Amino acid sequence: MGEPIRYLLGLDVGNTVIKSVLFDLDGRAVAANAVDGHSATPEPGHVERDLDELWRNGSEAIGRCLADAGVDPRHIGAVGCSGHGNGLYLLDGDDRPLIGIQSIDTRAAALAEELAAERGDALHAVCLQRPWPSQTPVLLAWLRRHRPAALEQAETLLMCKDYLTFKLTGRKVSDVSDMSGAGLLRMPECRYDHELLALYGLDGLDRLLPPLIDPVDIVGGISASAAAQTGLAEGLPVIGGFFDVVASALGSGVVAPGAASVIVGTWSINQFISREPVVDRSLFMVSGFGRGRFVNMDNSATSAAHLEWYVREFVERGGHHDDPFGWCQQRVADVEPRLDDPYFHPFLYGSGRGPHARAGFYGLAGWHGEGHLLRALMEGVVFEHRRHVEVLRAAGATFGEATLSGGGARSALWPQMFADCLGVPIDVAEAEETGALGAALGAGVGVGIFDTYERAVSRMTRAHRRFEPTAAMTSHYDQRYATYRRLADALHDFWSEQQQRGTRGTNEGRGKE
Known part of the structure; x- marks a missing residue:
């Protein structure tokens, strides 16, 4: 008879900080730990990170979180990761990091404008996005143009949270929410597409794309080496995980069609859920995270x-x-x-x-x-x-109301400013770490603790306070x-x-x- 499941672990990989939060099955944080990383700016507009440091920080955050919780790791049911979307993370043929470009990098601004002018409408017709500077395929096209030797060494493209999943399980995969948010999937089918890559000027680079899975699909179990480094139980299931804006929406209780989520974080994230993707060239992006589940967004790096x-x-x-x-x-x-x-x-x-x-x-x-x-x-x-x-x-x-999450939601002043300026009631989620909670409740769906996202959200999330305009x-x-x-x-x-x-x-x- 197996050990009783009492907890779920959520990891949230930001542009700097990586957070590990252990939740009980009611969504209450039992313990949490965060480790701050470093960004390098080798040239103006270039923002990069060391992926070896990312794993060190991740394993440290997990280990400290478990130590603070003082729980039996065998009582943890599953692990889920969320992470900032876009940027560019490449591994070579020996699975060693080649480059880690973050989602606030602007080196490809001129190329993004060029692609938008020449093929923006054609790209949007396929992936529901137009090119922008730190979009993953635009950065890959920049690398092909300006650093072809580095690109020749590349074997695998991952998103930032995928690298952590790889280090935990030994498996290189990505999920549909992150890849659709990066403009790398045909929409609404949420699948890879040769025509799409060709429009970006990335012919032949489909060899870099990892296997594509649903966010709540099980990638594999914690490897022996990862268990030794983190304190997690060997074999513990790990799900594919989420684009962090999707995870934060789920962790703040936003899952029903028509519900709105505003995230005040590194990026200004403004989104609503729908059963079908909204096809509108004025929108920034659409991300899919399951059959009949889409998050429609308009975002920019202009927030907290x-x-x-x-x-x-x-x-x-x-x-x-x-x-x-x-x-x-x-x-x-x-x-x-x-x-x-x-x-x-x-x-x-x-x-x-x-x-x-x-x-x-x-x-x-x-x-x-x-x-x-x-x-x-x-x-x-x-x-x-x-x-x-x-x-x-x-x-x-x-929508006549919205749920606020992200670091800015913890401000004593910002939520009221949002209510007054947007002219709608604003609910602030009870959970401070909504990205980690969204990843954790997704892990609960993945291993069958909850049979739907709705049941997971209903049990594990709550609003903390409402602000009226x-x-x-x-x-x-x-x-x-x-x-x-x-x-x-x-x-x-x-x-x-x-x-x-x-x-x-x-x-x-x-x-x-």
């Missing part, structure tokens, strides 16, 4: 990573704040909102308006202080989420949002000039070696 950047560059210098994010929240709370407050465009890592967009504070006066700057930054993030939500609504999404503040944000949009329009030519100057100052055009 900007507050992290501000804290890292200006608040944590010298280590003089024990709670830097709390300190920032207090500075914002001390400010009385006014219509003539400063503005901020959250475009440090590009924008849905185009990769040429740049961040900036505008409208500063001598009486403004740091609280005004921080409020402008937080407001700018909300404004970009609103712009994406307007795209979703124009494409046919109808305030009429006066909704009017305030309506006026400022209109000005914010006009200001961005006026800066278009300036941003384009800056991009051209930056391109002339780099060696992107070299590298035919």
Whole structure:
């Protein structure tokens, strides 16, 4: 008779931090651990990670989580991984890492514009995406053009969470949610397609694509070596896992058709569930995660990573704040909102308006202080989420409320700002680590603890608090949002000039070696 199943383990691989969270079968976190990684910027616009470090951090996070929990590993039913989508992770013929490009990399901005102009409509007709800079196939095309020698060594393409699954099980696979989110699948069938690869200029590179499985399919069991490194039981089932935006939607309780999820994380993620994919060229992407299950999204790298950047560059210098994010929240709370407050465009890592967009504070006066700057930054993030939500609504999404998750949802101020600016009630998920929870409940479906996603979500997720919109503040944000949009329009030519100057100052055009 086997050991009773009492827990599920969820792993969430972000662009920097990897998190391991052990949940009971009611979705309560028993223990959690996070390990911060490092990114390298070898050239302007290039953002890469060391995959050996990723595995070290992952195994460390798992081991510490299990040690803190103090549970018998044999009582864990399964493991699920979620991870940031896109970027480019390649292994050579000996399964050694060749390159790990993250999803905030912008090296391929010019190539993305070129592909969009020449084949954007044709690509969208197949995969429901247009090219964008850190999209996996665009980065692969960039590598073929600028680093062909490196590409010749490549044997396998994986997504970031797939690499962790590979190190846990020894099997190299990917799932349909991640691969469709990367624009590498024909939609709505969610399958590989030779015509699609040819449109990207990737003829012959289907050899790199791993076997494709459903997110809740069992990949294999924990290997003996991974068990020794992590403390997990050998043979413990591991599922295919999820694109993190899908996992976060599930972990926040969003699973029914028409339900909306807003994720305030590294990326601004705005999405709704449907039984059929929405075919609309204005949408950023559609990801499939099972028969009759699609997540329709409009996203950009314009969210809470900007507050992290501000804290890292200006608040944590010298280590003089024990709670830097709390300190920032207090500075914002001390400010009385006014219509003539400063503005901020959250475009440090590009924008849905185009990769040429740049961040900036505008409208500063001598009486403004740091609280005004921080409020402008937080407001700018909300404004970009609103712009994406307007795209979703124009494409046919109808929702009268939304669930907020991601790091920004833990803010004392951001959820109310979202409710006021979007003009709908906002529920904040009880779970802080919704990506890990979504992966864990998917693992529960994979091993049969739950027979459907709906049953898993019903048991393991809950809303923590609801924020209702305030009429006066909704009017305030309506006026400022209109000005914010006009200001961005006026800066278009300036941003384009800056991009051209930056391109002339780099060696992107070299590298035919």
